[in-house]
Amino acid sequence: MSLYTRFPGGIHPHEGMNGKPVTAALPIEELRQPARVTIPLLQHIGAPAKALVKKGDSVKMGQKIGEAAGFVSAAVHSSVSGVVVDVQPCVLANGLQAECAIIDNDFKDEWVKRQPVKDPEKLDAKALSELAGEMGLVGLGGATFPYSVKLMPPRTKLDTLIVNGAECEPYLSADHQLMLSKAKEIVEGAKRMQVAFGIEKVYVGIEKNKPDAIELMTKLCEGDPSFIVAPVPVRYPQGGEKQLVYALTKRRVKTGGLPIDKGVLVVNVGSCYALYRAIYEGTPLIDRVVTVGGCVKRPANYLVRIGTPVQWLLDASEGLLPQARMMIYGGPMMGLAINRTDIPVTKGCSGITVLEKKLMPKPESSCIRCGRCITVCPMLLCPSDIDKAMRKSDFETAEKLGAMNCLECGACSWSCPAKRSLTQSCKTCKKVITEKRRQQRQREEAK
Amino acid sequence: MKKKKSMRSVFLNGIFGENPIFRMLLGMCPTLAVSTAVFQGIGMGLATTFVLVFSNLVIALLRNIIPDKVRIPAFIVVIATFVTIVDLMLKAFIPSLSQSLGIFIPLIVVNCIIFARAEAFASKNSVLLSVTDGLGMGLGFTVSITLLSACRELLGNGTLLGAQVMPETFQPMAIALRPPGGFIMLGILLLIINASSKAIVKRREAKAKEAEL
Amino acid sequence: MQKKLIVSAAPYLHNHAATTQRIMLSVVIALLPTAAAAVWFFGGNALMLIVVAVVSAVAAEYIWQKLTHKPVTVSDMSAVVTGLLLAFNLPANAPWWLAAVGSFLAIILIKQLFGGLGQNFMNPALAARAILMLSWTGLMAANVLPHAGQWAAPVALDAVSVATPLTHGATGFTLWQLFYGDVPGMIGETCKITLLLGGVFLLVFRVIDWRIPVSFIATVAVAYFIKTGTLYSMESGAQNVLYQLLSGGLIIGAVFMATDYVTSPITGIGKLIMGVGCGVLLFVIREFSSYPEGCSFAILFMNVLTPLIDRFTGSKPFGFEKQENPAKEAKA
Numbered sequence: 001m002s003l004y005t006r007f008p009g010g011i012h013p014h015e016g017m018n019g020k021p022v023t024a025a026l027p028i029e030e031l032r033q034p035a036r037v038t039i040p041l042l043q044h045i046g047a048p049a050k051a052l053v054k055k056g057d058s059v060k061m062g063q064k065i066g067e068a069a070g071f072v073s074a075a076v077h078s079s080v081s082g083v084v085v086d087v088q089p090c091v092l093a094n095g096l097q098a099e100c101a102i103i104d105n106d107f108k109d110e111w112v113k114r115q116p117v118k119d120p121e122k123l124d125a126k127a128l129s130e131l132a133g134e135m136g137l138v139g140l141g142g143a144t145f146p147y148s149v150k151l152m153p154p155r156t157k158l159d160t161l162i163v164n165g166a167e168c169e170p171y172l173s174a175d176h177q178l179m180l181s182k183a184k185e186i187v188e189g190a191k192r193m194q195v196a197f198g199i200e201k202v203y204v205g206i207e208k209n210k211p212d213a214i215e216l217m218t219k220l221c222e223g224d225p226s227f228i229v230a231p232v233p234v235r236y237p238q239g240g241e242k243q244l245v246y247a248l249t250k251r252r253v254k255t256g257g258l259p260i261d262k263g264v265l266v267v268n269v270g271s272c273y274a275l276y277r278a279i280y281e282g283t284p285l286i287d288r289v290v291t292v293g294g295c296v297k298r299p300a301n302y303l304v305r306i307g308t309p310v311q312w313l314l315d316a317s318e319g320l321l322p323q324a325r326m327m328i329y330g331g332p333m334m335g336l337a338i339n340r341t342d343i344p345v346t347k348g349c350s351g352i353t354v355l356e357k358k359l360m361p362k363p364e365s366s367c368i369r370c371g372r373c374i375t376v377c378p379m380l381l382c383p384s385d386i387d388k389a390m391r392k393s394d395f396e397t398a399e400k401l402g403a404m405n406c407l408e409c410g411a412c413s414w415s416c417p418a419k420r421s422l423t424q425s426c427k428t429c430k431k432v433i434t435e436k437r438r439q440q441r442q443r444e445e446a447k
Numbered sequence: 448m449k450k451k452k453s454m455r456s457v458f459l460n461g462i463f464g465e466n467p468i469f470r471m472l473l474g475m476c477p478t479l480a481v482s483t484a485v486f487q488g489i490g491m492g493l494a495t496t497f498v499l500v501f502s503n504l505v506i507a508l509l510r511n512i513i514p515d516k517v518r519i520p521a522f523i524v525v526i527a528t529f530v531t532i533v534d535l536m537l538k539a540f541i542p543s544l545s546q547s548l549g550i551f552i553p554l555i556v557v558n559c560i561i562f563a564r565a566e567a568f569a570s571k572n573s574v575l576l577s578v579t580d581g582l583g584m585g586l587g588f589t590v591s592i593t594l595l596s597a598c599r600e601l602l603g604n605g606t607l608l609g610a611q612v613m614p615e616t617f618q619p620m621a622i623a624l625r626p627p628g629g630f631i632m633l634g635i636l637l638l639i640i641n642a643s644s645k646a647i648v649k650r651r652e653a654k655a656k657e658a659e660l
Numbered sequence: 661m662q663k664k665l666i667v668s669a670a671p672y673l674h675n676h677a678a679t680t681q682r683i684m685l686s687v688v689i690a691l692l693p694t695a696a697a698a699v700w701f702f703g704g705n706a707l708m709l710i711v712v713a714v715v716s717a718v719a720a721e722y723i724w725q726k727l728t729h730k731p732v733t734v735s736d737m738s739a740v741v742t743g744l745l746l747a748f749n750l751p752a753n754a755p756w757w758l759a760a761v762g763s764f765l766a767i768i769l770i771k772q773l774f775g776g777l778g779q780n781f782m783n784p785a786l787a788a789r790a791i792l793m794l795s796w797t798g799l800m801a802a803n804v805l806p807h808a809g810q811w812a813a814p815v816a817l818d819a820v821s822v823a824t825p826l827t828h829g830a831t832g833f834t835l836w837q838l839f840y841g842d843v844p845g846m847i848g849e850t851c852k853i854t855l856l857l858g859g860v861f862l863l864v865f866r867v868i869d870w871r872i873p874v875s876f877i878a879t880v881a882v883a884y885f886i887k888t889g890t891l892y893s894m895e896s897g898a899q900n901v902l903y904q905l906l907s908g909g910l911i912i913g914a915v916f917m918a919t920d921y922v923t924s925p926i927t928g929i930g931k932l933i934m935g936v937g938c939g940v941l942l943f944v945i946r947e948f949s950s951y952p953e954g955c956s957f958a959i960l961f962m963n964v965l966t967p968l969i970d971r972f973t974g975s976k977p978f979g980f981e982k983q984e985n986p987a988k989e990a991k992a
Binding site for chain 3: 026424
Binding site: 614618619620622625631634 | 791794797
């Protein structure tokens with residue numbers, strides 16, 4: 001395929017017996033509503049939303065309960081109708097506490113008044129961005145970047161839109177099943193963005209392990225020459241923004257930059273669908289597709305209301321298999337291990353993966369400088385050197401080595417024969433360096 | 448903490464506490480170069496001791512007269528005098544040793560040990576203490592270089608002071624007599640000494656703790 | 661019912677096929693045909709040397725780690741590899757204690773004293789070989805004619821009467837003999853067939869990178885082509901490229917020694933530099949020094965340069981652009 005350019009690095013993580021092959025064939029089923037939802041006000045990158053409700057308020061489905069606070073922030077909506085029990089800090093998947101609205105479900109499913117956009121064809125970038133902000137749209141691929149910012153009228157001219165249906169993360173099939181059941185809506189959502197930004201070419205990037213989705217999408221896009229369905233090879237992290245942009249357009253996104261700088265807009269299929277619903281139904285983002293996979297008795301793809309506790313999903317999947325020892329919020333490569341099941345599903349949660357102990361790595365040993373981490377790093381970094389710098393708390397060296405460019409994809413840790421936690425070291429470096437930069441900026445502002 | 452230095456502690460300091468070779472890593476040039484045979488090692492050690500003692504003596508005597516600004520040239524003149532004496536004496540009485548030590552006898556002038564003791568000790572302490580210090584340091588140097596050269600001669604030649612020690616079947620390890628062998632052997636000795644002194648300190652501390660309990 | 665869930669850092673999938681132990685094991689497997697060839701050509705003494713070297717290397721590692729109260733990592737097989745490589749670098753008539761002393765030097769002096777696996781600055785087997793060479797030059801002379809298929813140890817011949825293939829002016833060996841291994845030399849370096857077989861095995865299983873062996877051998881080939889102008893010749897003795905490539909320790913060095921992970925550069929360009937550097941140094945030592953062969957010294961020299969090479973060949977992150985406009989950055 002001349003269309004595809006191989007991005008540097010990358011791996012082929014094997015998934016074992018109950019990985020993608022199992023969940024990929026399971027159609028989306030709507031999950032029963034829980035009796036109580038816990039909706040965090042921080043489900044996105046940026047500042048937490050400001051609560052609009054207080055204890056005792058009754059809310060309707062889709063009612064805005066948190067307002068975007070600041071430029072990079074997103075609104076939060078109630079996913080059920082009922083009564084607010086409390087607004088209090090709760091533990092989220094990353095182990096930190098964040099303000100959450102806890103709502104008792106009355107199971108009436110009373111919607112707020114929804115208002116579809118009158119003239120969808122005439123939406124421009126500004127209106128799209130405002131709508132996305134109002135509807136609490138964030139990137140559903142995992143980064144949860146607020147769409148009110150992403151869809152802002154850009155300074156540079158955009159010429160390419162990439163609809164990201166690669167879903168390279170093992171075990172997860174949420175996007176795959178969404179493409180199968182809502183293909184028309186996804187294409188429609190993408191078209192609105194294409195029109196709004198005056199984009200010439202739209203690529204739909206789908207990994208080749210989803211032939212049914214590729215076929216369906218190709219059929220849908222036949223009439224429109226500007227839409228190109230691009231099957232991309234199965235290679236992790238193919239779904240990474242920069243990797244997909246390079247693979248389809250040969251453009252290298254600048255270090256520290258965004259695809260927009262190169263005239264490319266990358267949108268996850270789930271976000272396309274959410275945008276479609278926001279435009280044509282006036283529905284805010286209150287549910288999403290979540291794959292429950294791995295060592296559960298009945299793996300499934302669920303349409304889940306935001307705020308549903310993980311336990312509810314596990315119950316629906318009839319509980320864990322006896323060998324289950326790790327529960328991961330998200331996919332096994334980039335997700336977070338959790339040890340409690342009262343954590344709510346948020347906008348960025350694409351799956352709950354349960355793994356067995358067999359998959360745990362052996363204890364780490366000395367680095368033998370084999371260079372495998374360098375070969376697989378999609379960002380051309382040297383993870384082993386960053387790891388060494390981190391262990392010496394030498395964050396300046398780590399910064400020089402480009403630690404800030406790390407995608408946190410996990411390819412280095414996956415391939416390390418000494419089983420060193422290279423990805424974690426890069427993450428630590430990123431956190432420390434970000435904090436240092438923030439402090440420095442504060443100092444400079446104080447002057 | 449500043450106690451009056453006793454002669455005993457100053458003397459022992461040179462051999463153990465601040466052993467010039469194994470503790471301070473001073474005078475590495477002659478140490479590595481001439482320690483290929485015990486005889487040479489002892490000769491080098493004694494020559495250095497002689498220079499140390501007398502230069503310390505003279506510098507301590509003159510310590511209040513030498514102006515601070517020119518003290519380094521002054522030290523060098525004093526040291527060079529004694530080195531010349533040693534050099535000429537060796538040439539006269541032990542020409543074989545003089546021959547094998549060669550350039551390293553005149554080079555004692557720039558030996559760090561002597562200079563360091565002049566600067567750090569003799570120029571600040573009384574004559575008697577300075578002589579004791581020179582004696583201690585010199586002995587420390589002699590013992591250390593003899594130990595090193597004994598190891599090297601034993602491994603590299605199978606002999607000690609020229610006498611066959613190892614059994615006839617022993618195949619000498621020639622690298623011990625070469626420059627890399629000097630470095631390796633010094634490193635190994637340092638390892639042993641550091642490890643054992645650490646162990647001693649640890650045991651002492653454990654004992655002290657026991658006594659406390 | 662409530663079992664404890666394990667919480668650890670992402671990612672949660674790992675390549676269980678890649679472990680240090682497996683890498684070392686595959687190197688050992690790649691070396692086994694050569695070990696068999698060594699025994700075939702040089703008889704029982706070669707077998708004894710291999711066994712002694714491997715056993716004493718493992719023992720040295722075990723003893724040292726026990727003595728220093730460090731976790732015992734003998735099971736990672738790295739000491740076995742070191743022992744095997746060291747044995748391959750001994751002549752057929754070497755006494756047993758030479759193998760033992762060499763192994764102890766390699767493991768304790770070169771590897772463990774510098775911090776153990778992954779920290780040594782030189783290839784342990786090669787450094788130990790260099791020490792043995794400098795210490796017992798006579799015992800390390802590879803002047804033993806192989807006698808294939810016989811058990812008894814071959815008799816050491818007078819260095820003057822038997823010239824190794826690289827002794828200046830030697831012509832007594834055909835290219836086929838050199839390739840097949842029927843020449844005097846260290847026990848593991850003569851049979852090029854098994855060495856190349858092992859190299860292909862390692863390349864296929866991606867244990868080693870092609871860059872170092874290819875650039876190393878290619879550099880030597882180019883250098884000798886410039887010098888001699890003949891690619892191969894059945895008559896004209898040592899003065900052709902193929903003869904030089906098949907002589908001495910070049911193949912074992914390029915495939916098994918220079919590719920040692922710990923002591924070779926980690927970046928792609930760095931590996932090429934390492935290979936070219938080894939090749940140039942090998943040519944220089946063979947042609948202009950008093951040693952007939954310089955593979956081990958060439959590799960040791962480049963080992964020492966490795967940190968420097970790594971430092972100057974670090975890659976730029978994906979998407980790195982040189983002309984960064986600070987004004988634009990500030991606006992963003």
